[in-house]
Structure formats: C-alpha cells, structure tokens
Amino acid sequence: MRISTNMIYNKAYRNLTSAFDRFVRIQEKLATGKRINRPSDAPADIPQDLLYRKELKDMDQYQSNIEYANSWLSVADTALSNVTQLLTNAKAIALEQGNDSADAQTRQSAALQIDSIISQIVQLGNTKHGNRYIFAGYKTRTRPFSLETAGGQQVVRYNGDEGQMSVEISNGVQIVLNQIGKDVFSAPETVINGSDVNSTDSPITSSTLLSTFNGGSGINNGTITITNGGQTANIAVTNSDTVGDLIDAINSAGINVEAEINSSGNGINIKSTVSGTTLRVSNNQTAQDLGIVGEAQSSDIFGILLRLKQGLENNDRDQILSAAGDMEDAIDKALQAWVEVGTKMKRLDMTKSKIGNEFVNITNLLSQIEDADFADLTVKLTKEQNVYQSLLKSISAIIQPSLLDFLG
Amino acid sequence: MSGFGGLTIAARALRASQLALEVTGHNIANANTEGYSRQRVELVESKPDLSPWGVKGTGVDISRISRLREEYLDIQLRNETKLLGQWEETEKFLSRLELYFNEPSDESLNNMLSEFWARWEDLSLTPEEQTSRSNLLQQAKMLATSMNMLYNNINGLRFDADEAVKSYIQEVNSLAQNIASLNDQIRFYEVGDNVANDLRDQRDVLLKKLAELVDFSSEEQPDGTLIISVGGVNLVDKINAEEVSYRYNSEGHVVPIWEMNNAPLTLRGGKLKGAIDARDTQIPSYITRINNIASTIIKEVNRQHSQGWGTEGFSSLTSSYTISDSTAALASSDSGLDFYDEIQDGSFVITLKDSSGNTVSTDTISITTSTSLDDLLSTIGSDYSSGIAHLMASTDSDGHLVLTAEDGYRFFINQDTSNALMALGLNTFYSGSNASDIAVNSYIDDNVKYIAASSSGEIGDGANALAIAGIKDQTLMEDASATIYDYYATTLGMLGVDKLEAENMKEGQEILVTHIENSIEEISGVSLDEEAMNMLRFQHSFEAAARFMQAVSDMLDTLINVVGGM
Numbered sequence: 001m002r003i004s005t006n007m008i009y010n011k012a013y014r015n016l017t018s019a020f021d022r023f024v025r026i027q028e029k030l031a032t033g034k035r036i037n038r039p040s041d042a043p044a045d046i047p048q049d050l051l052y053r054k055e056l057k058d059m060d061q062y063q064s065n066i067e068y069a070n071s072w073l074s075v076a077d078t079a080l081s082n083v084t085q086l087l088t089n090a091k092a093i094a095l096e097q098g099n100d101s102a103d104a105q106t107r108q109s110a111a112l113q114i115d116s117i118i119s120q121i122v123q124l125g126n127t128k129h130g131n132r133y134i135f136a137g138y139k140t141r142t143r144p145f146s147l148e149t150a151g152g153q154q155v156v157r158y159n160g161d162e163g164q165m166s167v168e169i170s171n172g173v174q175i176v177l178n179q180i181g182k183d184v185f186s187a188p189e190t191v192i193n194g195s196d197v198n199s200t201d202s203p204i205t206s207s208t209l210l211s212t213f214n215g216g217s218g219i220n221n222g223t224i225t226i227t228n229g230g231q232t233a234n235i236a237v238t239n240s241d242t243v244g245d246l247i248d249a250i251n252s253a254g255i256n257v258e259a260e261i262n263s264s265g266n267g268i269n270i271k272s273t274v275s276g277t278t279l280r281v282s283n284n285q286t287a288q289d290l291g292i293v294g295e296a297q298s299s300d301i302f303g304i305l306l307r308l309k310q311g312l313e314n315n316d317r318d319q320i321l322s323a324a325g326d327m328e329d330a331i332d333k334a335l336q337a338w339v340e341v342g343t344k345m346k347r348l349d350m351t352k353s354k355i356g357n358e359f360v361n362i363t364n365l366l367s368q369i370e371d372a373d374f375a376d377l378t379v380k381l382t383k384e385q386n387v388y389q390s391l392l393k394s395i396s397a398i399i400q401p402s403l404l405d406f407l408g
Numbered sequence: 409m410s411g412f413g414g415l416t417i418a419a420r421a422l423r424a425s426q427l428a429l430e431v432t433g434h435n436i437a438n439a440n441t442e443g444y445s446r447q448r449v450e451l452v453e454s455k456p457d458l459s460p461w462g463v464k465g466t467g468v469d470i471s472r473i474s475r476l477r478e479e480y481l482d483i484q485l486r487n488e489t490k491l492l493g494q495w496e497e498t499e500k501f502l503s504r505l506e507l508y509f510n511e512p513s514d515e516s517l518n519n520m521l522s523e524f525w526a527r528w529e530d531l532s533l534t535p536e537e538q539t540s541r542s543n544l545l546q547q548a549k550m551l552a553t554s555m556n557m558l559y560n561n562i563n564g565l566r567f568d569a570d571e572a573v574k575s576y577i578q579e580v581n582s583l584a585q586n587i588a589s590l591n592d593q594i595r596f597y598e599v600g601d602n603v604a605n606d607l608r609d610q611r612d613v614l615l616k617k618l619a620e621l622v623d624f625s626s627e628e629q630p631d632g633t634l635i636i637s638v639g640g641v642n643l644v645d646k647i648n649a650e651e652v653s654y655r656y657n658s659e660g661h662v663v664p665i666w667e668m669n670n671a672p673l674t675l676r677g678g679k680l681k682g683a684i685d686a687r688d689t690q691i692p693s694y695i696t697r698i699n700n701i702a703s704t705i706i707k708e709v710n711r712q713h714s715q716g717w718g719t720e721g722f723s724s725l726t727s728s729y730t731i732s733d734s735t736a737a738l739a740s741s742d743s744g745l746d747f748y749d750e751i752q753d754g755s756f757v758i759t760l761k762d763s764s765g766n767t768v769s770t771d772t773i774s775i776t777t778s779t780s781l782d783d784l785l786s787t788i789g790s791d792y793s794s795g796i797a798h799l800m801a802s803t804d805s806d807g808h809l810v811l812t813a814e815d816g817y818r819f820f821i822n823q824d825t826s827n828a829l830m831a832l833g834l835n836t837f838y839s840g841s842n843a844s845d846i847a848v849n850s851y852i853d854d855n856v857k858y859i860a861a862s863s864s865g866e867i868g869d870g871a872n873a874l875a876i877a878g879i880k881d882q883t884l885m886e887d888a889s890a891t892i893y894d895y896y897a898t899t900l901g902m903l904g905v906d907k908l909e910a911e912n913m914k915e916g917q918e919i920l921v922t923h924i925e926n927s928i929e930e931i932s933g934v935s936l937d938e939e940a941m942n943m944l945r946f947q948h949s950f951e952a953a954a955r956f957m958q959a960v961s962d963m964l965d966t967l968i969n970v971v972g973g974m
Contacts, residue, residue, distance in 0.1 A: 004446075004933025005439055007926060014922065038506045040911060043904025047897035050511060050518050054893045057522030058880075061529050068533050132536065132868060140536055140868025163869050168529060172881060174874070370512065403940040 012395040019391055023384045029372040030381065036370050045369045052366040059359050062170050066352050069167045069177050072129045073345045076179060079127040079134070080338035086117050086124075087301065087331045094308050094324035104315040111312035118305050122147050122156060125185050135181030138163025144181045148274070150256055151230020154309075155274035156302040157256075158186045169351045175344060184337040190279050190298040194267035195291035203265025206244030210237065210290075219289035226270065229277030231255035237286055243268065246290070267291050272298065276306035301330045412964075413457070417467035418957035424451055424468045425950035431473060432942045435934045443613035445477045445932035447605055475605035477932050482612055485924045486619035490677035492917035493620040497572070497682025498690065499910035501565055505694060506907050508561040511900050517554060518896060521880070524551045528877035531861050532870030535719075541856035545848065552838065552846045555702050559843035562695055569687035570662040576621050576680045577652050577664055583618045584636070584649035587611060591633035592647040598632040623677035639674025641666060661687060690906065695843075697899045700885065702843035704892055707747060708879045710836035714756070714822060714829035716860030716872030721761055721818030722811070728833025728849050730807035731781045738784075738828060739777040744807070746841035747831045753777060754826030758788070759865075760798055763816045771796050775826035781809065784828075809834070822860065835860060837876075 029035060039046045096102065097110045125135050125145035136144035137160040144160035160181050166174040200216045201208045211218035218239040226233050233253035237246060243261065246268070250259040256273045270292055272279045280295040287293045297303070304326045311319030428449045438444040454469035510516045527544040534540045590611045597604035611634070618624060618636070624643060626636045633646040643650050651667035664673045664680065675681040732744030739751035753776050760768040773787055781803070788811065789795020790802060798814040809832055813819045821835045829835055833849070837859070840846040852858050861873035885895040 002930050002933075003935060004929045005936045006933050007929045010925075010929070034512075036512060038907075039509070039511060039900045039904030040503075040506060040907035041904075043901055043908050046511070046904045047894075047901040050897040050900060051893060053512060053518055054522055057519065057526065061522075061526040064526075065529060065533065130534075132534070136868070138862070138864055138866030138869035140866075161864075161866060163864055163866055163871075165868070166871060166874055167533065168874065168877065403937045407940060407944070 008398060012391075012399065015391055016388075016395070019384065019388045023381070023388055026377055026381045026384060030374070030377050033372050033374075034370055035372045042369075049366065049369050052362050052369070055362055056359065056366070058171065059355050059362070062168065062355055063352065063359075065167050066169055066348050066355070069169065069175070070345065070348055070352075072134060072177055073341050073348070075127060075129045076134055076341045077338070077345065079124045080179070080184075080334060080341055083121055083124050083301075084331060084334045084338055086121055087305075087327065087334055090114055090117050090305060090308065091324060091327040091331060094320055094327055097312055098317060098321040098324050102317075107312040107315050107320070111309050114305060114309040114312060118154075118156075118302065118309065119147060121185070121301065121305070125181055133160070134178060135184065136160030137178070137180055137182075138165070145185065150274060150277070151228075151232075153230040153277065154306055155229060155256070155276040156186070156306070157274045158182045169348060170355060173351075175347065177344075179337050179341065184333065185302060186275050186300045187333070188299060189271050190275070190277060190296045190300075190303065191269055191271035192279055192281055192292055192294040192296050193269050194262060196266045197268070197289075197291045199266070204243055204261055204267075205265075206242060206247065206261070208243045209239070210241050210243065210246065211239035214289060220285040222284060222286035224284070224287045224290065224292070225282040226250065226253065226255065226257060227278075227280045227282070228255045228257050228272050229274075229279075233257075237290070272296075275300050275302035277303075299326060299329070301333060304330045413466070414960035414963070415957065417465075418953055418960055420454060420467040420469065421953035421956065422950060424449070424470055425946045425953055427470055427473075429943065429946040429950065432939050432946060436936065436939050436943075439934040439936060439939075441609075443609050443616070444934065445475045445605065445609050446934045447473050447475050450474050472601070472603070473605065475603065475608065475932075477608075477612075478928070481924060481928045481931070482615070485921065485928065486615060488917060488920045488924060489616055489619040490623045492914065492921050493679040494677050494682035494685075495910055495914040495917055497679045498686055499907070499914045501569065501683075501686035501691065502903070502907040502910050504565055504568075505562060505691065506903060508558060508565075509900060509903065517551075517558060518893070520547075520551050520554050521892065521896070523547050525877050525880040528873050531859070532874035532877060535861035535870035535873060536867050538856065541859050541861075544859065545853065545856050548837070548848050549853075551705075552840075552848060555698065555843045555846050558698055559695065559702075562691060562698070563844070566661065566687045566691050569683045569691070572683045573662045573664065573680060573687075574654065576683065577654055577662075580618065580621050580643070580652050580680070581649070583614050583621070584643050584652075587614050587618070587634065587636065587644050588647050588649040590614065591644070594632040595647070604632070619678065621678045622673075622675060622680050639676070641671075641673075694899065694903065697895070699842035699844075701892055701896055701899075702846045703841055704884050704895075705879075706838045706840060706846055707750065707830065708882070708884055709838055709876055710830040710833070711750075711824075711827060712872065712876045712879065713837040713860050714824045714835045715863065715875070716822055716835075717820055717862040717865040717869075718835075718858040718860050719862070719867055720855065720857035721759075721820045722813065722835075722851070722858070723818055724810065724812045725819075725821070725834060725851065726804070727809040728836060728839035729831065731803070731809065731832075732807055734781040734785070734803065734807075737778045737780055738775070738831060739779075743781070745831045747827075750827040751775065751777060751831050752826055754824070754828075756824035756826060756829050757820075757822060758796060758799065759820040759822075760796070760813065761818050761820070763818075768817065769797065775828045779828070784809070820865065 028037060036042045036045060036049060093110050093113055097107050122145045126143050127134055132140035133142065133144050136142055139160045142159050144158060146157050146159060148155050148157055158181060162180050162182060164180070165177040167177050168174050197204065197213045198215050199208060200212045213219050219237065221238040223234050223236045226235065231254075233255045235246075235249045235253060247259040247261075250257060250270060256277070257270055257279065258273055259268055259270045261267075262269045268290060270279065270281065276298050278295065278297050281287050281292050283293045298306070304323055307319060308323035308327070310316075311323055428451075431447050431449050435446045450471040450473070452469050452471045454466045456463045456465050511518060513519075524547050527547040531540040531544050590607055594604045594607045594611065597607065615626065622638050624636050624638045626634045628634055629646060631646075634644060635642055635646065636644040641650070643652070652664055652673065653667040654662045654664050655670070657663050664675070665671060666673065675684065729745050731738070733742050736742035738745060739748055741748055755772050755774045758771045758773060762768050773784070785801045785803070787795055788799060788801035791800050792798050792814045795801070798817045799819055800812050802810050802812070804810055811819065811821070811834070821829060824830065833839055835858075836849060837852060838846055839849050862869040863871040863875070880893065881891055883889055883891055885892060890898070
C-alpha cells in the first residue's frame with residue numbers, strides 16, 4: 001500500500017481526535033457522576049429513568065401528605081382520648097350520685113362538675129389543628145360546637161357540615177382524614193319519624209296537597225303543637241296546604257326543628273337541630289293525620305350529659321340512673337371514634353414505612369440506570385489516557401524523520 | 409545517422425530529467441494542497457532510427473504529464489459525502505433539541521410537572537391557606553413559562569434551519585458558478601490531447617463540496633466540461649450555471665426553487681435536504697408532542713377546575729377564549745373556540761350570592777351541542793333584570809364572553825357536565841391551547857382566591873384540588889393508554905433514539921468517507937519520501953545525461969582536432 005505524507009498526518013489527526021473524544025466522554029460521566037447525561041446516551045433507558053424520577057417526586061409528596069395527616073390525627077387522637085376520659089369521669093359521677101347515700105347537696109355540686117365536663121367536651125369538639133377546626137367537616141373556619149340556651153334550657157348546636165377530607169397517601173390510595181363532629185358528638189339525631197300518611201300522591205313531594213293524605217280523605221284542619229326542649233310552637237294546618245307549606249312553617253317556627261320528607265317518600269320526619277332537648281309533637285287528630293305524633297329524647301353525647309346534669313340539679317335519682325345507663329353508649333361512641341383515629345394512624349405508619357422502602361428501592365433502580373460506575377470509568381479513563389499518550393509518542397516517532405533529513 | 413545523434417539523445421535526456429525534476433518540485437509544492445493529485449512525467453522511448461546495423465534507439469521522449477487519479481473513487485466519495493452531509497445536518501439539529509429538553513435533570517419539564525401536581529396536593533390539604541394558593545400559582549406559572557420556552561426554542565430551531573438553507577443555497581450557487589468557469593478554462597486548455605490536470609483537481613474539490621450540499625449526477629462531455637443535474641434539472645450545463653433561489657412557504661419557511669421557472673428543487677441528499685427534513689419533519693414531530701402535552705394539561709386541569717368553587721365569587725368574569733361567530737353552535741368549529749369539540753350535552757350551574765355570602769339564586773344552565781353564544785347570552789340576560797337576576801352577559805370587542813354581577817353580588821359558575829366552561833374559559837385555570845401560549849388565566853393570577861380547590865363551596869374543602877392532582881395518573885393520552893408522564897417519557901425516548909441513530913449514521917458515514925479519501929490519497933496523494941527519492945533519481949539522471957553530453961562533445965572535439973591537424 002502506498003502511503004502519502006498527508007495520509008500520515010490525517011490519520012494521526014483523526015486518531016488523536018477520536019481518542020480525545022472518548023477521553024472527554026468518560027470525563028463528562030465522571031464529572032456529572034451520571035452515565036446518562038442526555039437521552040441519546042441511553043435511549044432505551046430514558047423513559048424508565050424519567051418515570052422513576054416522577055415516582056420519587058410523587059413519593060416525596062405522599063410522605064409530606066402523610067406527615068400532615070399524622071399531625072392532624074394526633075391532634076384528633078389527643079382530643080378524643082380526653083373526651084373518653086371525661087365521659088368515663090362523668091359516668092363515675094353519675095353512678096356515685098345514683099346511690100342512696102347521695103343527697104341534693106352532693107348532687108348539686110356534682111351537677112357543677114358535669115357542667116364543667118360539658119363545656120370541656122364542647123371545647124374539645126372545637127379542637128383546632130393549626131387554624132382549622134378538625135371536627136367541623138369542610139367548615140374549618142367555623143367553630144363547630146356552641147353551647148347555647150334555648151327556651152331556658154342548655155343545648156349544644158353543631159355548626160359544621162359533613163365534608164370528608166381525603167388525603168392521597170400512596171398512588172391512587174386516599175384515606176378520609178377527618179372525623180365529622182356531628183357523627184361523633186351529635187349522633188344519633190333527635191328525630192320523630194313520621195308514619196305512612198297514605199297519600200294518593202305517591203311519593204309525596206313538597207307540592208303534594210295535604211288533602212291527598214289518608215287515601216284522599218285529607219286531614220283534620222287544626223293546629224299541631226311541637227315542643228323542643230323549652231320551646232314550643234303551634235302551627236295551624238289545613239287541607240289546602242301543601243307538604244312544602246307545612247315543612248316551611250315548621251322550619252321557620254324558630255324552635256330549632258327541621259322537617260323533611262322521609263326517604264321512602266311516604267311520611268314527614270321532624271328533627272331537632274340541637275342536642276340536649278326532648279322533641280315532642282302533641283297528640284291530636286291533626287298530628288295523627290299527618291303521622292307525626294311522638295316523642296324523641298336527645299341521646300347523643302351532649303344530650304346524655306345535659307340530661308345527667310338536669311337530673312343532678314333536680315335531685316332526680318331516676319333520671320340520674322337512666323343517664324348513667326346511657327352514658328355507656330356515649331363512651332362507646334367516643335371510643336369508637338378514638339379507635340378509628342388510631343387505626344388510621346397505624347395505617348399511615350405502615351404506608352409511610354412501605355413508601356420509605358419503595359423510595360430506597362426506586363432510588364437504587366434509578367441509580368443503576370443513571371449513575372456512572374466510578375471504578376469502571378476510572379479504569380477506562382486510565383486506559384484512554386494511556387492510549388492518548390502512546391498515540392502522541394508514536395505520532396512523533398513517525399512524523400519526525402523523513403528521507404529529507406538524511407539527504408546531505 | 410550523423411555524428412550529432414549522440415548530442416540529440418543527450419539533449420532529450422537532459423530535457424526529460426529537467427522536466428521530471430520540475431514536476432517533482434510541483435508535487436512537493438502542492439503536497440498540502442486540497443484535492444491535489446500527484447503528477448508524473450510519462451516518458452517513452454523516442455522513435456528509433458533505421459541504421460545499417462539495425463534499429464537504433466534515439467533516446468527518450470516526453471509523452472505527457474499525467475495526473476494520477478481514479479475517477480470512480482471520486483464518484484464514490486461524492487455519493488457517500490452527500491449522505492454524510494445529510495446526517496451531519498440531522499445530528500446537529502437533534503443534538504440542539506436534546507439540549508433544550510435538558511433531561512434527565514432537576515431543571516426539566518419532567519420535574520416541573522411533578523412539582524405542579526404536588527402543589528395541587530398541598531392545596532388540597534390546606535385549601536384555606538393563602539400560601540398554598542400562591543405556591544401553586546407560582547409553580548403553575550413556571551410550568552407554563554417553561555413550556556413556552558421549550559416551544560420557542562424548538563420552533564426557533566426551524567428558523568435556524570432556514571438560515572442554514574439560505575446559506576447552503578448561496579454556497580450551491582457560488583460552487584455552480586465556479587464549476588462552470590472551471591469548465592470553461594478546462595475546455596480552453598484541453599485542445600488536442602492536453603489534460604488540464606490542476607484545473608481538474610480544482611473542479612473535483614468543488615464537486616466534493618457540492619456533494620456535501622446536494623445530491624447530483626454529473627456527466628463529462630467530450631470537450632472536458634461537465635453537465636451537473638440536481639433532481640433532473642441542470643445546475644451546470646457546460647459553461648453555464650443555473651441559479652438556485654428561494655421563496656417562503658405559508659409557514660414562513662424557506663423553500664429552494666430554480667430561479668428560471670420558480671419550480672422547487674428535488675432533493676435526495678446533502679446538507680440542504682438534511683436541514684429541510686429536520687425543519688419540516690423531525691422538529692415538527694417534537695413540537696406536536698409537546699403541544700399535545702400542553703393541550704392535555706390545559707383541557708384536563710380546566711375541565712376539573714370548572715367543577716369547583718373558589719373561596720370568593722366573581723364580580724365580573726371574562727372568558728379566556730374568544731368566539732368568532734356568536735350565532736354558531738359552541739360545539740362547532742365555526743364558533744372559533746379551540747376546544748369546541750369537547751362540548752357535549754349537559755349543564756352548568758350559576759350561583760349568586762349577596763354581600764353577606766348568602767345564596768340568592770342557583771340556576772342550572774342547560775347546554776346542548778347546538779347551543780350558540782347568543783343562546784347563552786339570552787339565557788343569562790343582557791341586563792341585571794332579564795334572565796338571571798343581578799347578572800348580565802355581554803361580549804367585548806374581541807369576542808370574549810363577559811359576565812358581570814350587579815354591585816353587592818358575586819357569582820360562582822361551576823359543576824359543568826357539558827365542558828362548555830372549559831371550552832369558553834370560564835372558571836378555568838389555564839388559558840391557551842398549546843405549548844406556545846399556555847398561561848395561567850389572568851383572573852387567577854390577579855386573585856388566587858379564584859382557584860377552585862373546593863367541590864362544595866366550603867372553605868375547608870380541598871376535594872377539587874385533589875381531583876386535579878389526580879390528573880397526573882390518569883391515562884389521558886394515546887387513546888387513553890398513556891398518562892401525561894408516559895407520553896413525555898416516550899417522547900424523550902424517541903428523541904434519544906433519533907439522535908443516536910443520526911449520530912451513528914454520521915459516524916458510519918464519516919468512516920466510509922475517510923476510507924474512500926484514504927483510497928484516493930493512496931493513489932493521488934503526494935509522498936514526500938517518494939518525491940525526495942524521485943528528486944535524487946532525476947538529479948542523477950540529469951547528471952548522467954550531462955556527462956553523456958560531455959562525452960559526446962569530447963568525442964566530437966577529438967575528431968575535429970584530428971581533422972584540423974591534418
């Protein structure tokens with residue numbers, strides 16, 4: 001093969017640049033610590049690399065969500081544990097004061113204790129996490145529980161709603177963060193479930209005429225009397241009224257009651273919007289025709305406590321004992337909510353450690369795809385360095401002598 | 409034969425050696441000249457004489473100065489060079505593209521997207537907090553800006569390609585001119601059997617440069633000139649060159665055309681094709697993909713956003729999209745809405761509240777695929793009394809729908825099952841329709857309370873924000889088979905493959921071209937060692953011829969003196 005002088009130079013130049021190029025590529029990997037510095041470095045691995053990076057970011061967020069949920073739940077946990085404790089105390093007081101040995105005086109001072117317990121539980125119901133009321137549903141800026149006087153009687157009103165807050169704790173998995181205050185403290189509702197009115201218009205709606213009731217024979221025009229605790233309202237009803245008229249009249253009576261058509265669409269339910277009252281619709285023909293005769297006693301936590309307090313104040317041993325019996329239900333209710341919170345916290349802990357493990361796994365996988373192998377690269381770098389240096393040496397050996405050097 | 413025959417032989421030998429030495433010098437002088445082919449003096453025995461003793465040699469004759477060149481290697485070189493040029497160009501643009509995406513890194517779109525959805529999750533946890541809202545706003549703006557930048561950078565590459573195309577056209581023209589004028593000179597020198605070696609070398613260099621730019625075929629004519637045709641049209645016809653020019657297409661991009669008839673060039677290879685292909689095929693496919701990502705984000709975030717409630721009602725609200733024809737169905741393209749085809753039968757709800765926050769009215773507005781803007785205007789009413797009380801609807805001069813509540817009232821517009829709010833841009837989050845114009849809605853930017861985190865209207869409700877965060881894991885793209893992330897990751901995978909292919913093809917082509925160039929060098933390249941040896945050789949033969957001449961001269965001298973002495 002004939003070798004021209006330019007070939008020697010060109011080849012030397014090409015060899016040098018390609019050796020240097022390899023050298024620089026290895027050096028870049030060492031400098032960034034990454035095997036992949038651009039998609040074309042490993043096109044097959046790039047999509048997975050990006051998805052791992054996304055997953056890690058997601059996990060960061062889940063961890064931070066879990067942290068937030070945990071701090072929220074631990075506030076709820078403390079509040080509900082205190083509520084349970086207070087209710088247990090209240091029960092002990094009730095049993096003690098139900099004894100024959102108790103008298104009006106001891107019961108009077110016990111009533112003061114119960115009073116303090118009630119206001120403490122109201123306060124606990126108004127517990128905040130940061131500046132959010134935790135038992136208020138979505139109405140986090142509204143005090144959910146207020147102790148009021150209605151008709152000369154203490155009642156507790158729930159001002160929150162039933163909004164459930166969801167938190168994403170891992171991919172596609174959400175848990176409900178909050179305990180709804182109404183469910184914990186103000187359930188069951190004080191309600192008179194109306195009986196079947198046997199309307200010819202079935203199911204009944206707010207525009208159904210009362211004359212359709214009782215198989216079309218209508219109702220006895222008259223007045224119904226609704227008593228809710230210390231408040232009473234008399235409402236005149238005639239056959240020409242509609243169901244809507246009746247409901248509006250009851251709702252606007254100003255005695256903390258609400259009427260609605262029942263779920264089967266064949267009767268009218270009346271309920272108290274506050275805890276601690278006894279709801280009663282007096283028995284007369286009109287009320288009977290409307291199917292709403294009856295009495296309901298507030299039996300939620302506040303209802304029982306208020307009843308106990310009343311019994312103590314009135315030195316009414318039967319009422320005290322009955323309240324003491326019901327107190328078990330109240331404690332169960334609080335315990336149940338407390339256990340739910342505990343279960344959620346446990347679940348969060350498990351999810352958190354699971355995510356922690358996955359995070360480590362995926363970080364490892366990502367590192368396998370993306371990170372440079374330093375040992376390997378260092379060896380390669382040394383090799384390329386040697387190649388480069390021997391190239392320089394051999395080129396200087398080839399290029400320098402020429403026949404011209406030897407011509408006299 | 410006369411006694412002077414020896415002198416003639418000596419003179420011829422001297423001349424031959426001298427010329428050979430000169431050519432050696434020419435070779436040495438051009439050792440580094442691009443495209444130079446070494447030359448050689450072709451010597452032949454001169455015509456012999458008939459003598460009484462038989463045929464007698466008469467010395468040496470110079471046949472010609474030849475150029476050592478293999479034509480077929482040049483053709484191969486040009487073929488491979490055009491492919492090299494094309495891949496070089498592709499590789500250049502794809503590596504810029506790769507640079508703009510900047511993956512994998514912490515300052516990339518992938519990361520920006522994750523941060524964006526994370527801020528929605530944060531908002532869902534604490535929807536009451538102003539800071540959750542402002543953090544989201546900042547992140548959402550950053551996402552939009554970085555998509556805008558990515559779009560502008562990538563789209564800018566297409567205009568960079570135009571500049572390249574223009575300069576290649578200029579080069580083609582100047583090469584064609586020079587080849588034509590070399591043709592002219594070669595024709596002039598090559599009368600008879602002459603070969604214009606050096607001019608041909610120069611022309612070969614120009615042909616190789618032309619091959620880098622365009623694919624062409626060339627045919628040598630008997631007079632030594634060339635006819636070069638590009639896509640069947642003669643670029644160089646012997647001593648005339650045709651001018652290549654350009655015009656702009658509807659997108660404002662450069663198209664190479666023939667000056668003589670404005671017909672577009674047919675290109676099969678070379679940098680010119682590489683640049684145009686990158687501009688018209690490769691780059692646009694990536695623009696389409698990031699546009700798809702942007703429009704999916706806009707649509708899906710807006711669709712969910714328009715279901716929810718901000719913490720404050722609007723006193724006035726301007727749609728972010730414009731309607732060009734108020735009589736056309738919103739669901740038809742005539743409406744001028746970007747996302748008209750999303751509208752379906754359904755409804756949305758307008759809730760009016762007074763200054764103390766009490767609900768005054770709740771109206772469900774039905775939308776069908778035939779509802780027009782005018783229908784909507786009359787449903788809502790053009791003043792505070794008609795249609796929905798305390799609310800009026802109008803259009804501004806640009807075709808935006810404007811809803812205005814009477815003083816002391818605010819309204820919420822949401823719970824949309826018809827996608828009309830999303831298509832109009834009412835109670836939405838992003839405006840724009842693709843990566844070039846995605847931006848956070850101005851009303852959200854002005855007041856973060858309008859961010860609809862709540863699905864019930866209550867302040868502590870973050871359910872709508874959580875639903876928006878959930879978009880990240882929904883398979884919304886590629887016929888509901890890929891999430892936004894999957895699609896993006898695939899895009900980058902494609903880019904990696906494309907770039908690597910171009911890189912490998914370029915390198916392969918480089919090796920091929922180098923190989924052919926070596927073959928050419930092997931034959932045509934100057935070896936200084938060889939020339940030095942030739943120099944010695946011709947020097948010595950010159951010396952020998954001179955001695956021979958001396959000998960003949962001495963011989964004649966002797967003869968003359970003898971004759972003279974008699």
